[in-house]
Structure formats: C-alpha cells, structure tokens
Amino acid sequence: MQHPSPAGPAPRTRLARLGGLIARHPRTWVAAWAVAAIACFAVAVGGVTGESLFERLHSGAPTVESESSRAQDVIAQSQPALETLTLQVTGADLGDAATVxxxxRAARAVAEVPGVNEVRSPLLAPGGLSDRSVAPLLLGGSPAAGGFVTVVDFRAGLSKPDQDRAEQAAEAALLxxxxxxxxxxxxxSTSKVITAITSTVxxxxxxxxxxxxxxxxxxMVLVFGGFVAAGMPxxxxxxxxxxxxxxxxxFSHxxxxxxTVVNIVTLLGLGLSIxxxxxxxxRFREELGERAHRTPTREEIAHAAERTVATAGRTVLFSGLTVAIALAGLLVFEASIMRAIGVAGVSVVLVAMVVAITLVPALCVLGGRRLARRATATTSDVGVFSRLAAGVQRRPVAVIVGVTVVLVTLALxxxxxxxxxxxTELLPxxxxxxxxxxxLARDYPALSAxxxxxxxxxxxxxxxxxxAAQFAAEPGVEGVTxxxxxxxxxxxxxxVAGRPTSDEAQELVATVRAARAPFETLTTGQAAGQIDFLDSMSARAPYAVGLVxxxxxxxxxxMTGSxxxxxxxxxxxxxxxxxxxxxxxxxxQEGHLEGLLGFTSVGAVESLVPFLVLAFGFGLSMDYEVFLLSRIVEFHRHGAGNDRSVSLGLQRTGRIITSAALLIVIVFAGFVAGDILIIKQMGVALVAAVVIDATLVRMLLVPATMTLLGRWNWWAPAPLRRLHDRFGITE
Incomplete structure (x- = not known):
C-alpha cells in the first residue's frame, strides 16, 4: 500500500529560501562558522582577554533573598568575612622545648607576610601551649596528641593579585x-575548595x-555507513x-x-547539536535518495538542501523552541543560579539550533555527491519500527497498562x-x-561553622x-553559645550533631523560627539556607510550570493543529x-551502585537536581516528541489515516530517535564519569530520562495512545481550528 508522498515541489517558505541561499554559498557559510568557532574558543578558553571562563567560576550553596540571607547581612556588618588559610599539623613533637x-619563630614569620592581618596559633599564645584559651586549636585539647591548627586571617579589601600573592606566601610560611x-x-581554605571544584569541573x-x-x-559511522556523513554532526x-x-x-560578567553550570549547559549543547x-x-540523504543510482547535479543538491532546511529545519526549530521554553521556566525562579542556568541554557539551545539549520546544511551541500552514493532510492515504509507499531496497534490497551505500571514502579x-x-562532599x-x-570538622569542631x-x-x-537556653535540650544539639x-x-x-543539613539541623531551624521571643530573630546557617531556597523554589514552581x-x-x-x-x-x-x-x-539517596558509579552517598539528592532534571529532561523529551510528531503530522496532512500516519512516522523516525538517544546517552555518560557529585547525579538522571523516553514512551506509549484515541488525536474546538488555519506553522 502506497502512502501519499510528502515529497513535491520545493516549498518557498522562509526556511526553503534560507536553504537555497546556503546551497548557493556553502563555502562562505562554513568559513564564517569556522572563524566564529575559533574566536569563541580563543575568548572563552584561550584567555585572550586576560582570563578564561574557568577562572571566573564560583561555587557555593544556592541562595535566595530570605530570612537566612538577611541574617548573613547583619553578621557581615559587624563581623566582615575575611579570607582565611588554615594549617593542620599532625605528628608534631610539642613536648620538646627547642622544637616548640x-x-x-616560624609562626611569627607567618604574621610578617604582606597582607596577613592576624595569625591564630597555640604556638603564639601568651601562656604557651598550656593556655586554656588555645585548647580548641589543639588536637584533643592538649599538646600531648601532637596536633594543632594555625589559622591565618588576611586583611580585608586586598585586590585579587595581592590576595593571591599573600595566600601563596602564607601557605609556604605555614608549611x-x-x-x-x-x-x-x-x-x-574556602578558595582552595572552589579552585578544586572548578578545576575538577x-x-x-x-x-x-x-x-x-x-x-x-x-x-554515526555505523548509522550513516560513512565517515563524511558521520563527521558533519x-x-x-x-x-x-x-x-x-x-x-x-x-554571562559570567x-x-x-x-x-557546575558549565558542564550542564555545555554538554546539553553538545547533545542537542548532535x-x-x-x-x-x-533528511538530506533522504531527499537525495529520490535521485539515487546517479550522481546528482548541483541543482538537485540545491533542491535537496532547500527541502532539508524547509522540513528538517522546521523540526529543529520546533524542537529547539520547546527545549528553550522548558529552560525559560528556570527564569521564573528567584535563585540566581537557576536564572543563570536558564539564560545560558536558552542561549546554547539557540546556538545549536542555528548551527543545525545553517552550518550542517552547508556541509551537506559541499559533501552532497559523497552523501548521494549511500542514499537509498526510496525509504522503505516497512521495517523494524513499522512492525513494532503494528504490534502495539493490535493491543494498545495492554501496552498502555504494562508500560504505565513499569514507569510508576520506577517513580515510587x-x-x-x-x-x-x-x-566539600561535591568532591570525590x-x-x-x-x-x-x-x-578539620572531626578533630577541631570548635573551628567549624x-x-x-x-x-x-x-x-x-x-x-x-x-x-536561647530552651534549645539546649532539642534533639542533636551539642552546644549553645x-x-x-x-x-x-x-x-x-x-x-548540632551530624551534617550541616541533617534532619536534626532542619528541625532545629523550624523550632527556633516557631519560638516566641521578645525581640526580632533571624535564623541562618546551611540548613536554614536550604529551607529558604526550597521554599522559594516551591513558591515559584507553579508559575514556572504554567509558563512551560x-x-x-x-x-x-x-505544529499539529490538535x-x-x-x-x-x-x-x-x-x-x-x-x-x-x-x-x-x-x-x-539509597546508595545503590556506589562502587560501579564511583561515588559516596550522602543520603540525599542535591537540591538543584530535581528542578534541573525537570527542565532539561522535559526539553529533551519534547525534542524526541517533536521528531516523531513532525513526520506523523506530515503524513497525516498528505492524506494518510491516523494509524497509517503513526506507523509511517515511527518507521521514518524510529531509527533517528534511537540513534539520537544512543548518542545523547553517550554524551551524558560524560556527566556520569565526572567526579563532581551533582554533575554525576545530573548525568544519571538525564541518561535515565532519555532511555525511558526513547524506548518505553516514544516507541510504545505514543503509538499505543494515538491508536487508542484514533481520530480524536486531531481534535480541536472549531475556534482553535480556525486559529490554526490562520496561524499554524506548516511547510
């Protein structure tokens, strides 16, 4: 049975005209992109402006304007935070007077380093090592254990070059x-932790x-059967x-x-571009397939480029816009890190989209004759994916129930x-x-925040x-000062005993905030900051979801009229x-596969991960949805029935979706192989999302539900149908 062919005269839409322009000047487009790419890498990574992107990165817990941040502002006014450097010493001979x-003498030399404001060390105590005031700086509170710490405070207001020189000199003196x-x-030091995180990123x-x-x-060599086609994406x-x-x-300026934003956004761009x-x-090879068994002329290659940009380009634009909409939802949130990821993510999606509809078609035109050698005369309507569709269409209810049970079980x-x-738990x-x-936290608890x-x-x-005395008896509280x-x-x-964001710490924050006081109180700390962050995210989430x-x-x-x-x-x-x-x-959270994936569970999921997975995962899922729907809609508009359109659409895109999913899983495997915990969690989440979507959802649930709905798939109220007739985006 033949389906109405979607091929025909090249549509003279804006995209088709862009394809024609690219076909006429492919070398100009490629050269322009080559210059742009070299300039991008030179500025962002090469440091031609004096610093690279990685030198401008920061790290820290996500924050929002809240009670916790207001408390931090009050503290900063009276106790300005100073850059510090801490030395831990073990195995020292503190019982020998000459050694002490x-x-x-060495500790006094540290104080003489330019830029140093103060040195706190048991070695400098007026009463010597037996001075009770320095017990918190001694391992076990006594010199007998042979361990101590020395803390260097630097002067406030040092320029970055002066601060760097002061830290280097002070570190050498401390050693x-x-x-x-x-x-x-x-x-x-905190700066060393940030450096460790950014260098690991x-x-x-x-x-x-x-x-x-x-x-x-x-x-892609296996998918396309050749190096030229594989190299273009x-x-x-x-x-x-x-x-x-x-x-x-x-954006860093x-x-x-x-x-962590760099890896998340960059690998997303890599995956989408591929x-x-x-x-x-x-699609370009499919268009050339109409002229198989002979070398295509320049006019035929140009025609194929026009059709490719008009059809695949339209799909790319729809897909890119859906991903951009999903990431734009992050702009609704108050946290600056979410907005930064949202803006950067949208810009990266736009770059990937423009590259796909300009540079890649230009490369296709230049390699058109090579690509034509492996193009097939007619893309078959029968194959693995059409047979899969037929099997699903015979038992759509059973497929829907079975797949839903699997997905709900995974979601529990x-x-x-x-x-x-x-x-620091982000690091290996x-x-x-x-x-x-x-x-330091174990041996010198008094020094930890x-x-x-x-x-x-x-x-x-x-x-x-x-x-404050009422809180001394709360669970986990070890001291009140x-x-x-x-x-x-x-x-x-x-x-509080345990991690800074432990259940006990969070419950204590709730207790303190609920307690009546005859004066104003503002509660802060890592647990309080996390609570405020999540409250802010929860308050803004409905608006973000509504926008998306x-x-x-x-x-x-x-796109569909439905x-x-x-x-x-x-x-x-x-x-x-x-x-x-x-x-x-x-x-x-539950600690499975620690050895295989190379991480140590902290008993929880990083607070950014669910929100980013929902944004990025939703975008990627819609990416594959658009790939499939674009062909189903194309066949349906050319006269094929509902089930036939679904079968043809799955047959024509199933290989592409499967290959694309495999490729993006490989890309996100870079996340999984990373050492930063939040990046590893994002990698696993996105790999899981892509695998689930490209197999259970796209190959089974979509054809099953579309078969069950039948002609209702294409339903829209009459006013909306008229609206689509006027404003709908078609070829």
Whole structure:
C-alpha cells in the first residue's frame, strides 16, 4: 500500500529560501562558522582577554533573598568575612622545648607576610601551649596528641593579585611551621575548595567531551555507513560547544556563575547539536535518495538542501523552541543560579539550533555527491519500527497498562526524596580539600561553622541567653553559645550533631523560627539556607510550570493543529520524568551502585537536581516528541489515516530517535564519569530520562495512545481550528 508522498515541489517558505541561499554559498557559510568557532574558543578558553571562563567560576550553596540571607547581612556588618588559610599539623613533637621554640619563630614569620592581618596559633599564645584559651586549636585539647591548627586571617579589601600573592606566601610560611615542629602539615581554605571544584569541573568537561566525541563519531559511522556523513554532526557539535562556552563567558560578567553550570549547559549543547545534526543529515540523504543510482547535479543538491532546511529545519526549530521554553521556566525562579542556568541554557539551545539549520546544511551541500552514493532510492515504509507499531496497534490497551505500571514502579522512590546542598562532599571522597575539611570538622569542631545561627535584635546578652537556653535540650544539639554582635544584636550559635543539613539541623531551624521571643530573630546557617531556597523554589514552581505548559501547548498546537496531542505529550512526559527521578533517588539517596558509579552517598539528592532534571529532561523529551510528531503530522496532512500516519512516522523516525538517544546517552555518560557529585547525579538522571523516553514512551506509549484515541488525536474546538488555519506553522 502506497502512502501519499510528502515529497513535491520545493516549498518557498522562509526556511526553503534560507536553504537555497546556503546551497548557493556553502563555502562562505562554513568559513564564517569556522572563524566564529575559533574566536569563541580563543575568548572563552584561550584567555585572550586576560582570563578564561574557568577562572571566573564560583561555587557555593544556592541562595535566595530570605530570612537566612538577611541574617548573613547583619553578621557581615559587624563581623566582615575575611579570607582565611588554615594549617593542620599532625605528628608534631610539642613536648620538646627547642622544637616548640622553632615553631614559634616560624609562626611569627607567618604574621610578617604582606597582607596577613592576624595569625591564630597555640604556638603564639601568651601562656604557651598550656593556655586554656588555645585548647580548641589543639588536637584533643592538649599538646600531648601532637596536633594543632594555625589559622591565618588576611586583611580585608586586598585586590585579587595581592590576595593571591599573600595566600601563596602564607601557605609556604605555614608549611615551614609544620616542618619546624617535625610534623606533617596540610593547608586548606574556602578558595582552595572552589579552585578544586572548578578545576575538577574543567577536567570533567574535557573528559566528558573526550568520551563523547569519539564514541558518537563511531556510532554515526555505523548509522550513516560513512565517515563524511558521520563527521558533519560532529563538526556542528564542536562549533556549538564554542558558542556555548562564549555565551557562558559573557554571562559570567553579569552574574556569578556556578562551576557546575558549565558542564550542564555545555554538554546539553553538545547533545542537542548532535541530535539536530543527525536529523538534518538524515533528511538530506533522504531527499537525495529520490535521485539515487546517479550522481546528482548541483541543482538537485540545491533542491535537496532547500527541502532539508524547509522540513528538517522546521523540526529543529520546533524542537529547539520547546527545549528553550522548558529552560525559560528556570527564569521564573528567584535563585540566581537557576536564572543563570536558564539564560545560558536558552542561549546554547539557540546556538545549536542555528548551527543545525545553517552550518550542517552547508556541509551537506559541499559533501552532497559523497552523501548521494549511500542514499537509498526510496525509504522503505516497512521495517523494524513499522512492525513494532503494528504490534502495539493490535493491543494498545495492554501496552498502555504494562508500560504505565513499569514507569510508576520506577517513580515510587521519588516519594521518599530528601534534598541537600553539599559543600566539600561535591568532591570525590579522596580529594585533598575534602579530606582536609572532614578531618578539620572531626578533630577541631570548635573551628567549624555552627549548623544553626540566630541573630537576635537585642543589646541585652543575658536576656538572649535566657531565651536561647530552651534549645539546649532539642534533639542533636551539642552546644549553645551567645556572643555580642555589634551594639544592637546578639549572635546565638547552635551546634548540632551530624551534617550541616541533617534532619536534626532542619528541625532545629523550624523550632527556633516557631519560638516566641521578645525581640526580632533571624535564623541562618546551611540548613536554614536550604529551607529558604526550597521554599522559594516551591513558591515559584507553579508559575514556572504554567509558563512551560502554556508555551509547549501553544507550540505543539501550532505544529499539529490538535489540542489532544499536546496534552497527551505533556502527561506522558510527566510520567517519564517521575521515573527518571525515581532512578536518581534509588541510586544516590539509597546508595545503590556506589562502587560501579564511583561515588559516596550522602543520603540525599542535591537540591538543584530535581528542578534541573525537570527542565532539561522535559526539553529533551519534547525534542524526541517533536521528531516523531513532525513526520506523523506530515503524513497525516498528505492524506494518510491516523494509524497509517503513526506507523509511517515511527518507521521514518524510529531509527533517528534511537540513534539520537544512543548518542545523547553517550554524551551524558560524560556527566556520569565526572567526579563532581551533582554533575554525576545530573548525568544519571538525564541518561535515565532519555532511555525511558526513547524506548518505553516514544516507541510504545505514543503509538499505543494515538491508536487508542484514533481520530480524536486531531481534535480541536472549531475556534482553535480556525486559529490554526490562520496561524499554524506548516511547510
């Protein structure tokens, strides 16, 4: 049975005219993109402007304007945060007077380093090592254990070059202190942690691309059966990466850009570029297939380019816009990191989209005769995917029930999800700075930041002490201290056993905030910051979801002319993403596959991950939905019945969707192979989302539901049908 062929005279739409322009000047387009790519890499990575993107990255827990941030502002006014450097020494001979004297001389030399404001060390105590005031700086509170810490505070207001020089000189001087007392020393600081995270991110990015690009090239050689066709999407992806890095470099001057943003956004651009390139090259070869068994003329290659940009280009535009809409939902949130990811992500999607409809077609035109050698005369309407569609269409209800049960089972762990905001735990367990701070927290608990801090708006220390005493008996509380904070405030530090964001710490925050006080109180700390962040995200989530849902519904309606298909697509994506998050909880929160994936569970999922997975995963799911729907709609508009359109659409796109999914899984395997915990969690989540979507949803649920709905798939109220007739986007 023959279907009405969608082929015909080249449509003279704007996209078709763009394809014709590219066909007439392919070398100009390729040269322009080559120059642009070189410039992008030179600026973003090469540091031709004086610094590279990776030198401008930051790291820290996500924050929003809240009670916690207001408390931090009050603390900063009276106790400005100073850059510090901490030395831990073990195995020192503190019982020998000559050794201690040598250590004292070395410690005084640290204080003489330009830029150093103060040195806190038991070696410099007026009463010597037996002075009770320095017990918190001694391992076990006594010199007998042979361990101590020395903390260097730098002067406020140092320029970055002066700060860097001061830290380097102070670190060298601190290590001399360890040597003078015959001990082993290690140095750590917040800036060193940030450097460790950003350098690990950079290494992870190089490793991820090192894994993704060669493997995707090999897979595409198998898909296309030739090196030329396989190389075109890869070239497009490399150019898109350059554009992604440049856009991130630009955004780093406008907002503080978290180190993890780079990997997330760049690999998304890489994955989308490969997907779009695969679709474009496949469609170009299909168009050339109409002229198989002979070498195509320049006019025929130009015609194929016009058709490719008009059809595959339209699909790419729809897909890119759906992904951009999903990421634009992040702009609704208050947290600056979410907005940064949203803006950077949208820009990267746009770069990938433009590359796919300009550079890749230009490469196709230049390699047109080589591509034509392997083009087939007619794409078969019968194959693996049409037979799969036929099997699904015979038992659509059974398929829907079976697949839904599987997806709901996978999603069940999501109900027990716990969220956290890790610090040094983001680094691998054996990372030097993580080991340093875990040892510091264990051996010198008085030096670690209190889990919960309350800023009390009272000048009466005794009154605040009386009020704070009630919290000493709360679960997990190990200490309560009150100290003046400027002339009008008191600072209450509450120390809690366990991690800074433990259940006990979060419950204590809730208890403190609920407690009545005769003065104003502001509660802060890592647990309080996480609570405020999640409250802010929850408050803004309905607006973000509404924006994404509305934008997606409108776009898919303009594409299909149906109201049912967009609603169905949204519902299927929700189930699919729930299953992907369930996989993340099962692995990372419950601690499964630690050895295989190379991580140590912190008993929770990073707080950013669910929101980013919903945004990125939704975008990628809609990406494949658009790939499939574009061909189903194309055949349906040319007269094929509902079931026939579904079968043909799946047959024509099944290989592309499967290949694209495999390629993007390879790309996100770079996330999984990374050392940063949040990146690894994102990698697993997106791999799960893509695999679930490209197999269970796209190959089974979509054809099953479209078969069951039949002609209702194409239903829309009469006013909306008239609206689509006027504004709908077709070829």
């Amino acid at each position: 004297a040598a250590g004292q 001399e202190v360890a040597s003078a007392v015959d001990g082993q020393g290690s140095v750590g 950079e290494r992870d990015l190089l490793r991820g691309e090192g894994i993704a690009l060669p493997l995707t090239f090999l897979v 890869i070239v497009g992806a490399v150019v898109a990466i350059g554009g992604a890095l440049l856009s991130l470099f630009g 406008a907002v503080e850009l978290d180190a 997907d779009y390139g695969l679709l474009t090259v496949s 762990p999501t109900l027990s999800m716990r969220l956290t905001s890790s610090g 367990k054996d990372a030097q700075q993580r080991v340093f701070f875990e040892q 209190p889990e919960v801090t309350v800023v009390a708006g009272s000048a009466d220390t005794a009154a605040v002490q009386d009020w 009150v100290s003046p904070l400027g002339p009008d405030h008191q600072r209450v530090d509450l120390r 849902v509305l934008g997606t519904l409108v776009l898919l309606f303009l 109201l049912v298909i967009p609603v169905k697509a949204l519902l299927l994506n929700v189930i699919s993403l729930g299953a992907a998050l369930g996989v993340v909880v099962w692995i990372f």
